[in-house]
Amino acid sequence: MTTPRGRFITLEGGEGAGKSTLLAGLLDVLEHRGISVVQTREPGGTPVGEAVRGIVLDPSMQGLAAETELLLMFASRAQLVREVIEPALAAGRWVLCDRYADASHAYQGGGRGQPSARIAELERWACDGVRPDLTLLLDLPVATGRARAAGRGETDRIEIEADAFFERVRASYRERAAGEPRRFRVIDASQPAAAVLQMATQALTTWLAELPA
Structure with missing residues (x-):
């Protein structure tokens, strides 16, 4: 018998949205259902990807061109x-x-201003048709997210960008979610972590119930 193909779930959001904290909770939900899960991250997840992560987030790499950053992200x-x-x-x-x-x-699109057609072409080529089945977007005001991120200590090359950059990032995320409502579930990440986990778990549980048997 052919092994049924697995499902691909992604978490997205700006700085301080709480994605890392939420991942553990969602992992528990899936594993309690007997689902075997691989957890990973971007950039990273492989030796090559982790090396790229080190470059992209290094605060000393201020001269990194927007085009270079985009290509590095897709290489990872x-x-x-x-x-x-x-x-x-x-x-x-x-x-x-x-x-x-x-x-x-x-x-790289909303924040850095790279053309959407260029990013879409890189996605087509680099991702080879692999797209998420479900995306949970953790959405919160930029000021709230930045305050949380600042509490984590040393900032990376992305986190030191101006508020206007992160406002463009947030707007781009929200635009993508509005354009693909069947794939995206938008979670109010300005709430306390426990409430965010509850909302995300409910969204995940509802989506799981809608999957074909």
């Missing part, structure tokens, strides 16, 4: 798809990923 993503995501899905496992291609549309 191409490796993640081929080394981790696609093999897991083909084996019937589910993948839970902290950010994916929507992040490039938001950060």
Whole structure:
């Protein structure tokens, strides 16, 4: 018998949205249902990806061109798809990923001003048709997210950007969610962590109930 293909779930959101905290809770929900889950992140998730992450987030890399940043993100993503995501899905496992291609549309597109057609073409090529089945977008005001991120200590190269950059990122995320309402579930991430987990768990549970048997 052919092994049923796994499902691909992504978490998206701006700085301080609480994605890392939420991942653990969602992982528990899926595993309690007997689902085998691979958890990963972007940029990163592979040795190549983690090396790229070090470059992209290094505050000393202020001279990194927007085009270079975009290509690095998709280089990391191409490796993640081929080394981790696609093999897991083909084996019937589910993948839970902290950010994916929507992040490039938001950060390198909305934030950096890279053309949407360019990003879409890179996504087509690098991701090889692998798209999320469900995306949970953790949405919150930029000021709230930045205050949370500041409390974590040292900031990275992305986090030191101006508020206007993150407002464009947020607007881009919300635009993508509005354009694909069947894939996206928007979560009010300005609430306390426990409330965010409850809302995200409910969204995930409802989506799971809608899947074909």
